[in-house]
Amino acid sequence: MSLSPKQIESIAHLARLELKPEEIPVYADSLSRIFGLVGELDRAQTAQVEPMAHPLEQVQRLRADEATSPNQRELYQRNAPQVEGGLYLVPKVIE
Amino acid sequence: MSGEWETVIGLEIHAQLATKSKIFSGSPTAYGAEPNTQADLVDLGYPGVLPVLNAEAVRMAVKFGLAVGAVITRRSVFARKNYFYPDLPKGYQISQYELPIVARGSLDVVMEDGTVKTVGITRAHLEEDAGKSQHEGVGVSAIDLNRAGTPLIEIVSEPDMRSAKEAVAYMKKIHTLVRYLGICDGNMQEGSFRCDANVSIRRKGAEKFGTRAELKNLNSFRFVEKAINLEVMRQIDILESGGTVVQETRLYDSDKDETRSMRSKEEANDYRYFPDPDLLPVVLEERFIETVRGSLPELPDQKAARFQQQYGLSLYDAGVLTASKELAAYFEAVAALVPSDPKLAANWVMGDWSAALNKDGLDVAESRLSAAQLAGLLNRIVDNTISGKIAKEVFEAMWAEGLEADAVIASRGLRQITDTGAIEAEIDAIMAANPKQLADYRAGKDKLFGFFVGQVMKSTGGKANPAMLNDLLKKKLAP
Structure with a gap:
């Protein structure tokens, strides 16, 4: 399978990655080869196989409904580039 | 509204589950706390953390499913819904996709005229709520992640509703139900209960659905009705002037009373769902489901x-x-x-x-x-x-x-006068004081009966027993 430059641009946009124009053919080539590798799985006979949601043969354990996390805002916000009035500030996003 | 169009509506209702802690973390969920004081490392999407599912959220979802006669999925799976927005720091929302915890059910809704409308429920799945963003600042958005990770149940209906009124009646019924079940406080102002509406129109009798628009975040019953009616008008205008409806997300603006386009859904819809490797399948035992069934209140x-x-x-x-x-x-x-x-x-x-x-x-x-x-x-x-x-x-x-x-x-001396003699005395006085009306009445002006009733009521301060007054008046006024 070969990915077009347009598909590469769209994937990059979904991943919020900025690509230089000269990088597009590079990614087109390497991503296409990864697809080829994964594509080999298509040849496996899976008609009789039940889809697997998780490789571990276990079921989800549940947590009791208790509020156990204390407020550590100050600690966490030391890690943030910009905060104000307890709010995290990020570059403006508006739809 | 033009007669030959039929409206088709499906609703996606989001109800915040009334748990004490979040769906995948131990942060509290109380409303109105100081910003970001109820967001821990899991909610903030720090690397290396693992979500652990809240048992109470599962129990509440099952409770809902049983109340709408739905199939409870014995083995449900959480999936990642990928999109970038700062109110969701992980870059994905943990939701359910192919195997939701609640499958097909239905709900009967009684309309004002007494007719009963059955609305199909496609599914209901567990997911986490996102945080809140404010965009007032210059060049920045401000993020509060207290709400991030609050458990939600998203209830998806079939496109079974044919008018805004039916949609509102259905939404009210779900609202009633979740409060009966004690799984959601139903507070719409605080956003605990909100809905998106998928609206399309088609020619009456047509089989195929028209292209739909999704109306986002309708947080009052009144807005749901208004927004749907506006959207139907908009779509009729487009189609009747030869245009085509575009599939898109639209926002209802209650101040301007209009809907406007938010973004093209084509791109936003590329959510690349896949099973969340951080969470194992949720397996429900028969005994657990029966225990929940036994706990249902009178619905x-x-x-x-x-x-x-x-x-x-x-x-x-x-x-x-x-x-x-x-x-x-x-x-x-x-x-x-x-x-x-x-x-x-x-x-x-x-x-x-x-x-x-x-x-x-x-x-x-x-x-x-x-x-x-x-x-x-x-x-x-x-x-x-x-x-x-x-x-x-x-x-x-x-x-x-x-x-x-x-x-x-x-x-206030409001005791009704039920003494025949007392009422008769009042009638006699009124008759004596109004000889002209009495003569006219006796000459055939039946309408004047009301005049006499009014006069006696006035003189007794409304206290004459109405039934007795009527009987006595008829007798007395007869020629």
Whole structure:
């Protein structure tokens, strides 16, 4: 399978990655080869196989409904580039 | 609205589950806390953290599923819904996709005219809520992640509704149900209960659905109705002028009373769902499901059916009185004290009492009158101490001052006149004072009967027993 430059641009946009124009053919080539590798799985006979949601043969354990996390805002916000009035500030996003 | 178009509506209702902690972390979920004081490392999407599922959220989702007669999925799976927005720091929302915890169910909705509409429920899945963003600042958005990770159940309906009214009735029914079940506080102002509406139109009789628009974040029943009606008009205008409807997400602006395009859904829809490797499949044992079933309260439909049978109410009235557990309990408390006339109790609870609550913006629990006080008033109607009309006056005084009916009736001298002699004396006086009207009436002007009723009521301060007055007047006025 070969990915077009347009598909590469769209994937990059979904991943919020900025690509230089000269990088597009590079990614087109390497991503296409990864697809080829994964594509080999298509040849496996899976008609009789039940889809697997998780490789571990276990079921989800549940947590009791208790509020156990204390407020550590100050600690966490030391890690943030910009905060104000307890709010995290990020570059403006508006739809 | 143009007659030849049919509206098709499906709703996605988001109900925040009333758990103490978040769906995948131990952060508290209380509303209104200082920003970001209820967001821990899991909610903030720090690397290396693992989500652990809240047992109570699972139990609540199952409770909902059982209440709408749905299939409970014995093995459900969480999936990542990928999109970038700062109110969701992980870059994905943990939701359910192919295997939701609640599969196909349905709900009966009673319309105002008494017809019953069955709405199919496609599915209901568990997911986490996102944080909140504010965009007032210059060049920056401000993020509060307290809400991030709050458990939600998203209830997806079939496109079964054919009018805004049906959509609102269905949404109200779900609202009633989640509060009965105690799984959501239903507070729409705080965003605990909100909905998106998928709206399309098609020619009457057409099989194929038209292209739909998704109306986002409708957080009041009134807005749902208004936004849907606006959207239907917009789509009719487009199609009747030869255009085509674009599939898109639209935002309802209640200030301008219009819907406007938010973004093209094509791109936004590329969510690349895949099973979340951080979470294992959720397996529910039969015994667990049966325990939850055993914990279900009397549900709105069951209660409404009982009210119809036990109190002789109409389907619609029974529906109104069972709209909330609290309202139903208040009505039953009143009805128990007015055993001879439960319909009178129903009419007063739905009428003057509900109107008084609304006017003062009060909840049932905040009623200025206890069920016993209201029943005390109704019993004075039943035993003919006062007329229904005077009762309204007594009610107002009771409501304003928190008094007992008997106290108001006594202090204002409102006791009904049921003494034949006294009423006759009043009639005689009125007849004597109005010889012209009396002559006209006797000459065939039947309409003047009302005049005499009015005069006697006026002279007795409305206290003459209406039925007795009518009988006596007829006799006295006869030539």
